[in-house]
Amino acid sequence: MLELVPTADGSNTIYNPEVGENYHSRNGALQESKHVFVNSGLCYYLQKSSPLNGSPSGGDLEGALAVSILEVGFGTGLNFLLSADLCAEKKIDLEYIGIEAYPLTKELITQTGYDQYVSADTWQSFINNYEQSLLSPIKIHPSCKLQIANCKLSDFQSEKQYDIIYYDAFAAARQPEMWDEAAIAHTIRFLKPGGVFVTYAITGNLKRALKALGCTIEKAPGAAGKREMLRAVKIAS
Secondary structure (H helix, E strand, O other): OOOEEEEOOOOOOEEEEOOOOOOOOOOHHHOOOOOOHHHHHHHHHHHHHHOOOOOOOOOOOOOOEEEEEEEEOOOOOOHHHHHHHHHHHHOOOOEEEEEEEOOOOOOHHHHHOHHOOEEEHHHHHHHHHHHHOOOOOOOEEEEEEEEEEEHHHOOOOOOOOOOEEEEOOOOOOOOHHHHHHHHHHHHHOOEEEEEEEEEEEHHHHHHHHHHHHOOOEEEEEEEOOEEEEEEHHHHHO
């Protein structure tokens, strides 16, 4: 049975006993999501796309008019909520697709307490539209569209390529099939040239796979409890 558990920064995560893994770091769910995905992924991309705008840690990022994000492992929706709230604040249109083979219930997500980390409008619209977003794209804000693809990564298909990929699958020790060369190659197909791939993990196999797929890679400082994380940029063809 899925269990709500607190993490070191006071935010909650969910423990999945079948997988033997938490949905977020026990060192802090909120800080991991902000550091790895929002700051090192979304804000980094916005700064890279508009170099005169402010810092990746939250400066003036309004230069980009629109951004698209593909998340592998939608889970609790925390990465989406923080990204949607930032884009709404900065007046950036957001198209967000989350891949999730085993969606959580609306009731369990409501219990996470993540409403305290985003605006009331973002939270309420997400909760009200969560179940519909599993069936079709839905507007969360006038400038934010969400769809949760209820399928395995290997079954996901799209003609679109995305600006950013958040790779937030369970750890390789628990889900090795999500980190093999085939899974990474399938994922990178959906990344635009110049697009950014971020994940909390950093392994030799992952680095080699991304390089072979035409990405430049860098070791970035990790979230609390991890020395490093990985960020990659797909080389423009």
